[in-house]
Structure formats: C-alpha cells, structure tokens
Amino acid sequence: MxxxxxxxxxxxxxxxxxxxxxxxxxxxxxxxxxxxxxxxxxxxxxxxxxxxxxxxxxxxxxxxxxxxxxxxxxxxxxxxxxxxxxxxxSSSLGNGFKSVKNQNIALAAGGVGIAPLLWIAKLLKDDGCRVTLYFGGRNQEDIILADEFRPHIDKLIITTDDGSIGEKALVTAPFEKDAAGFDRVYACGPKRMLQAVSEICVKGGVPVDVSLDERMACGMGACLGCIIYVREGEETVQKRCCVEGPVFDGSKVVW
Ligand code: FES
CATH class of the missing domain: 2.40.30.10 (Translation factors)
Structure with missing residues (x-):
C-alpha cells in the first residue's frame, strides 16, 4: 500500500x-x-x-x-x-484495542508507547468513559502529544525519571495508588513497565490490555520472530505478536 x-x-x-x-x-x-x-x-x-x-x-x-x-x-x-x-x-495489521462504554478507564503509557493510546482515548471518551492517562518518560523530551490528549481525558498524571516534568517517579508509582478504582486499563510502553502494570492490575482484579512492542521482521505471521508466551488454562502457548496481538490480556502474558 x-x-x-x-x-x-x-x-x-x-x-x-x-x-x-x-x-x-x-x-x-x-x-x-x-x-x-x-x-x-x-x-x-x-x-x-x-x-x-x-x-x-x-x-x-x-x-x-x-x-x-x-x-x-x-x-x-x-x-x-x-x-x-x-x-x-502494509495495510492495517494486528488486533487493536476495543472500546468499552461508560467505564472508569486508566491509560498507562511509557515514552513512544503513547502512540496507540490517543485514538482509543478519543473513542473511550465518546463512549461515555472517564479516562485518566498516566504518562511516564525518562525526561521532558519523552512527554509528547500530551496536549493532544487533554480534550479526550479527564485527568493527566505525568512522571519522569529525572523530574524534569511531572512527578519524579516511575509511571507505575502513581498508577499503583489508584489502580484498584479502575474498571479497565489499557497500556503501551516498555516491556518491564507493561509487566509491572499487569501485575498491579492482577493484584487489584482489574482487566488490563497491553500492547506489546516486540521486534518484528515480516509483520504477517510468517517468520515467528515476534513470539510471546501466553497462559491458556493450564497451558502456556506461543502467540505471534504481529497477527494475534499486539494487544493481549496482560494477566495472561508470561513475562
Ligand atoms: Fe514475523 Fe510476527 S513478525 S511472525
């Protein structure tokens, strides 16, 4: 295309x-x-x-x-x-995020992981959700597009590693304090952050969708270069991030 x-x-x-x-x-x-x-x-x-x-x-x-x-x-x-x-x-690839209606939603982003969250924020807001964005980066340079989110979210919490903007903390710190109050969480960012967000959500019984940023070569399910492991019942199975993801139930991912 x-x-x-x-x-x-x-x-x-x-x-x-x-x-x-x-x-x-x-x-x-x-x-x-x-x-x-x-x-x-x-x-x-x-x-x-x-x-x-x-x-x-x-x-x-x-x-x-x-x-x-x-x-x-x-x-x-x-x-x-x-x-x-x-x-x-290529044409549109992957499963993507699904919007929900009238729920209390948290979006959690780390750095460039902010990219796929703007569009779903707009849909969630249009669908009557209350939306809080937790956005973390190394420094001010990583906090991009935040102003574009403002019309589509109710609350914005920024963290940076060096404190150059927002709270000096990992994004998971303020998120953890509030997590149990959300109905669902959507997250995208570095794998360690997604793991921490997912573990916090599992502890609080909150559903969590994570968008995984795996290395991809073909993007079409052929090369198996983007395999991740997911729990299905008693089993652990392989999934290709490009065709069966990139969005997965964070509570099922084997980190
Ligand atoms: Fe080739 Fe996913 S990138 S199988």
Whole structure:
C-alpha cells in the first residue's frame, strides 16, 4: 500500500510525527493497529531491507498519523522524506484495542508507547468513559502529544525519571495508588513497565490490555520472530505478536 506524506514534523530531537494521506488505509484502520513501513528508498532491495512496525496514532478523514522515535538508520531515513513524497507500508495489521462504554478507564503509557493510546482515548471518551492517562518518560523530551490528549481525558498524571516534568517517579508509582478504582486499563510502553502494570492490575482484579512492542521482521505471521508466551488454562502457548496481538490480556502474558 502507498500513501503520500503530508507532514513529517519534528517534535524534538528524539521524535517525529508523520501524517500520511491514504484513503484506502484510513477507511479500514482500527485503534491499536500498526503498519510496517518501508523506511528506505522505495526499492525492494534498498537498505534497510526489513520494514519497521509503527503504531497508528489516529485517523482523520483520509489521513493517518505515525509517531516515530529516532533509533537507527531506518528512522533516520524516514526523517528525510519530505511532504509530497510517497511512503510504502502494509495495510492495517494486528488486533487493536476495543472500546468499552461508560467505564472508569486508566491509560498507562511509557515514552513512544503513547502512540496507540490517543485514538482509543478519543473513542473511550465518546463512549461515555472517564479516562485518566498516566504518562511516564525518562525526561521532558519523552512527554509528547500530551496536549493532544487533554480534550479526550479527564485527568493527566505525568512522571519522569529525572523530574524534569511531572512527578519524579516511575509511571507505575502513581498508577499503583489508584489502580484498584479502575474498571479497565489499557497500556503501551516498555516491556518491564507493561509487566509491572499487569501485575498491579492482577493484584487489584482489574482487566488490563497491553500492547506489546516486540521486534518484528515480516509483520504477517510468517517468520515467528515476534513470539510471546501466553497462559491458556493450564497451558502456556506461543502467540505471534504481529497477527494475534499486539494487544493481549496482560494477566495472561508470561513475562
Ligand atoms: Fe514475523 Fe510476527 S513478525 S511472525
């Protein structure tokens, strides 16, 4: 699938936000899904060969947005794609988040894990939920898109490791104090954070959906490079994060 880059905006030294026009994609995407992007030249043999997964931030009319963090050659190449250029990506992938109605919801995000939570926040709010966002990062640079959440949430709690903005703490610290009062939690971020959030939820008897950011090569269920382990009854079974996730019941994941 191909789209036209409308914007490739620098948020700070670490993050960029890309807006892509693709009516075909925008009509089918769901919150919590991801796309595999061809980051280099639009040539199948150009380096980097493998596509990279990025969570869809939201869809607006015929366009969608991707948030990306500069981590290596592929994402550096993405910064060089100007408005008006063509970008190649897979169609909507993964199971995504499901909205619920009239519940007290917590969203827990760590760093770039904020990406897939904006769209579900909007849906939850429209569906009559009270929404609290717990957003943690290493420092102020990681606290991105927070202002875009404000119209769609009731409360925002920010933490950073260095205290440069919000409370100086891990995001799990304020979340743990409040967790038992929520009806459901949606989380995305580093694996250790998702594990801690899930354990807190299990202790409090709160359902938790986690979006796992596993390394992916094919994104189509073929390479088995994104296997995770999940409990099903008495058994532990393998799941492919790209096709059976990326959203899983956090209480069932073997961390
Ligand atoms: Fe290849 Fe999931 S990325 S099976």
């Amino acid at each position: 191909k789209g036209i880059i409308l914007k490739n905006e620098r948020l700070n030294d670490k993050y960029r936000l890309m807006e892509i026009e693709s009516p075909e994609f925008a009509q089918t995407a769901k919150p919590g899904q991801f796309v595999m992007v061809k980051t280099g030249l639009q040539d199948y043999l150009a380096d980097p060969l493998l596509r990279r997964p990025f969570g869809v931030v939201d869809v607006r009319g015929n366009t969608f947005r991707l948030l990306y963090m500069l981590v290596g050659k592929g994402t550096r190449l993405m910064t060089e794609s100007p408005a008006g250029s063509v970008i190649e990506f």
